[in-house]
Amino acid sequence: MKFSLGKYLLPTYVTLTFLFLAIPIGYTFVFSFNDSIKSNIIWRGFTLDNWLNVCGQQEVCDAFVNSIIVAVSATLVSTVLGTMIAIALVRYRFKFRNATNLILFLPLATPEVVMGAGLAAQFLDFGWQKGLGTVIIAHTMFTLSFVVVTVKARVATLDPALEEAGRDLYANPVQVFWRITFPLLLPGILAAAMLAFALSFDDFIITQFNSGALDTFPKFVYTAAARGIPAEANVIGSFVFIVAIAIVMAVQIRSSIKQRRLAK
Amino acid sequence: MATDFAAQGADLELVGIRKEFPGFVAVENLDLKIPAGEFFALLGPSGCGKTTTLRMIAGLESPTQGQILIGGKDVTDQKPHQRTVNTVFQNYALFPHMSVLENVAFGLRQRKVSDPVAKAQAALDMVELNHLAQRRPQQLSGGQQQRVALARALVNRPALLLLDEPLGALDLKLRRQMQIELKAIQIEVGLTFLHVTHDQEEAMDMADTVAVMNQGRIEQMGAPERLYDRPKTAFVAKFLGQSNIFVGEVAEADDTKVSISFKGHKLTAPAERVEKSKGKVAFGVRPEKTMFHESEPQASSDLNILGPGEITDIRFTGVSNQYQIDIPEIGEVTVFAQNVGKSPVVELGAQVWVSWRVEHGFGLADLPTGEEDID
Amino acid sequence: MAFVALGGSAPEAVKQAPRKTGRVAMLLLLPGMAYLALFFLTPFVSLILTSLKQPDPSGVIGRYDFGFEIGNYVYAVSQYLPQILRSFSFALIATVIALAVSYPIAYFIAVKARNKPLLKGMLLTLVVAPFFISMLLRTFAWKQIFSNDSWIVNTLKDFGIFGADSYIIGTNFAVIFGLVYNFIPFMTLPIFSSLDRLDLRLVEAGADLYANPATTFRKITFPLSLPGVISGTLLTFIPISGDYVVASRDFLGGPETAMMGNVVEANFLRIQDYPTASALSVMLMAAIVVLVSAYVRKSGTEDLL
Secondary structure, eight states: OOOOHHHHHHHHHHHHHHHHHHHHHHHHHHHTTBOOSSOOOSOOOBOSHHHHTGGGSHHHHHHHHHHHHHHHHHHHHHHHHHHHHHHHHHHBOOTTHHHHHHHHHGGGGSOHHHHHHHHHHHHHHHTOOOSHHHHHHHHHHHHHHHHHHHHHHHHHTSOHHHHHHHHHTTOOHHHHIIIIIHHHHHHHHHHHHHHHHHHHHHOOHHHHHHOTTOOOHHHHHHHHTTTOOOHHHHHHHHHHHHHHHHHHHHHHHHHHHHHHHHHO | OOOOOOSSOOOEEEEEEEEEETTEEEEEEEEEEEOTTOEEEEEOOTTSSHHHHHHHHHTSSOOSEEEEEETTEEOTTOOGGGSSEEEEOTTOOOOTTSOHHHHHHHHHHHTTOSSHHHHHHHHHHHTTOGGGTTSOGGGSOHHHHHHHHHHHHHTTOOSEEEEESTTTTSOHHHHHHHHHHHHHHHHHHOOEEEEEESOHHHHHHHOSEEEEEETTEEEEEEOHHHHHHSOOSHHHHHHSSOOEEEEEEEEEEOSSEEEEEETTEEEEEEGGGBSOOSSEEEEEEOGGGOEEESSOOOOOTTEEEEEEEEEEEEEEOSSEEEEEEEETTTEEEEEEEESSSOSOOOOTTOEEEEEEEGGGOEEOSSOOOSOOOOO | OGGGGGGOSOOOOOOOOOOBOSHHHHHHHHHHHHHHIIIIIHHHHHHHHHHTOEEOTTOOTTOEEOOOOTHHHHHHHHHHHHHHHHHHHHHHHHHHHHHHHHHHHHHIIIIITTTOHHHHHHHHHHHHGGGGSOHHHHHHHHHHHTSTTSHHHHHHHHTTSSOTTOOSTTSHHHHHHHHHHHHHHHHHHHHHHHHHTOOHHHHHHHHHTTOOHHHHIIIIIHHHHHHHHHHHHHHHHHHHHHOOSTTSTTTTOOTTOOOHHHHHHIIIIISOOHHHHHHHHHHHHHHHHHHHHHHHHHTTOGGGO
16 A cells, blocks of 8 residues: 555644644643642642632632623523524515625624724713623624524524425414424524523623623633733633533534434 | 547456455455447446446545556556546536536646647537536536536546446436437547446446446446346346246256256256256246246247246236236246237236246356345 | 534525515514614714714813814824734734644544544534633633743743743734634634535546646635635634734733734723724724725625625
């Protein structure tokens, strides 16, 4: 057999790049076990204290809880609104279709700092106090288009004949939606909700412009960076990472088992 | 890289080709020689290794063992782009981001042939598609795409043209039309064509030589008429048309005739039409060479007779009727009778005898395993 | 849609006959679109109005009155031209590097791992893995790794590659490095999505028609992955041009690396010079709209958006 360099070059490159991508993740994880006192910069020895006592730094915990509240609220609203828009876009004919598509596309093509500053300027003009409410409003706004795009892809793969079959079998429009359309769309809706949650949870720039005194987890990290990020922040970051990876792996393995079963 | 422009077809020779994939052997010890200018069909059910063979010839897979020679030159280690072989892919594989004309000119440009556009246009002329040269492939119908794919391959004047089920995606009527055109083009350009298909009618209709492939091996090879008239294995007998097959111990054998005893009946075939004359042997006969009679026919040395049995099914297919006759202890026998108004009018459940002339029978080299009825 | 590409591999869309029009569609669209109008579109109006405001005569910091002060733009440009230019050059350089780094990864996952669903799934998970840990924590980790007495910097000094008083943090290199790192997944996923749909028989057909592997890539694989490349470059270029975390002094930047985002943040949130911050934001948005539409038009894929 011939020896081909190309055969090994690409896998080697991919492996190295993935290692490179993992470096800061590994660093964050390792330093969550650092026996640090105030600043978490130099390795001072292994400890589990940071994990066992995450709320030792009260601000970290508060910020984390705020992030969860914001992400859950924004995800709920944007998933509902976005799903409705996605269904309308695929299944209905209406005027201003192009304008609608453009308005949905724009948030994806606008730098966060512009959206953040614009919204903040509007809150100033309206005289609204910045805080939890304004952050949720902002996050719902910028996650909405992502939800529409994700759910739309799913609606587009849905055969309208299934709904017609439902109607043929005596289901009224409401029953058709809840018993046929919704269950079939559910994977797409869940994927969209997970995406919205992740985007909201990790958002910093828009949050910083519209949160006033409210601290979210990324905002806490940003502020803390000047003097050194406490190890408790590494714990929360690592914990979220592990949970998210576990969910994704579980979904992957499940779907690959399903595929293999189908292949047989 | 070979840049010479093959003016005519070249021989293809496969020597001891074997191809293993993880877990199974796709092609086993294949030897094959296709003379220049021939229309050769590789026929077999899906998974028989015919497509793998074709891909090895094109250079898209490399054989685990063996050699591939084109025009006497060993090309086993050549990459696909170095071989003077072109393929008409099963789903045509037309480049969606190029015009029809650019698709056809692609190979010429790669080989730096002078005047690629004019030559591509000439090729499109040949398949009568010059008026669609500027379209994108997606804008063409299936039959038109098929012709573009053919023109794209032929314009390079390859030593060998490979056709991978090229008509599979077309409807029946278009298929017949394309078969005729393809054959005409092959005669016109005089190239060597290797056609891979699972459609036995297509293979027999178009090819000079047909090789029937099964489970990685070539079972039998020859002119279509010969293959049909004298199948050598149970697989060929059943894959190429239908056969009634009877298995029995050889009772008598001499230079002219071989007889087996089959459940108390003596069945005879000419010795030159029998592959094996010892032990258990399978005899066969084509249903259209089998006749049935409402009364027991006169026994004769040039007639094999079975029966009586009962007609269990009659199917009208237009030009002929197909009868299923169930003979107790023997099983089902199929008889085709032409609808020329001569065959006896019988009804379902009628009692009949079956016969065929000794010279129409054949003896196989192997025994049926019951798994041949793949189609 | 260019950005559908984010969703990874999707099954083929079914032909949809948009059926009815009217009230149901309006009911479905209205809440979401009204929301976007109120919290995405009208803020642009606020932004433009704010960018034209003038200081309140009272002189209180952070108080401005409506006006038509074009001078804010002149001031913003004259004051921050280096940062403006730096934003776009950093974004351009980082996008090009990210493309070069990401394309082979996307190609490997989409083409080489095509028939290995488990491997493919795992590799895709690895690509998005950085998303699951706060971007700020990751960037901060790089800061620690490259900090002045870190192992890497000391090694470089030991080998004489680096002078005794050389540093990484605060340089253009560090900022571009951090930007590339953060946006590799954004570049990889859309390209993967395009390559995942690439019919490999077309590549075989290219080889069959005498194109060597390099030519096959240039003439067939790459052109067919162009939609993904365009989405990927947009998804990278746009956010980078407005980013201010990586270039911040508390992360990988220094006094000489500030980008437009840093200036907007400083003016808006620290010194409360809303008009200047707004003028800069308006200019950033305008530049993006112009650049993106020119780019998309040039690549001949207007139907993408």
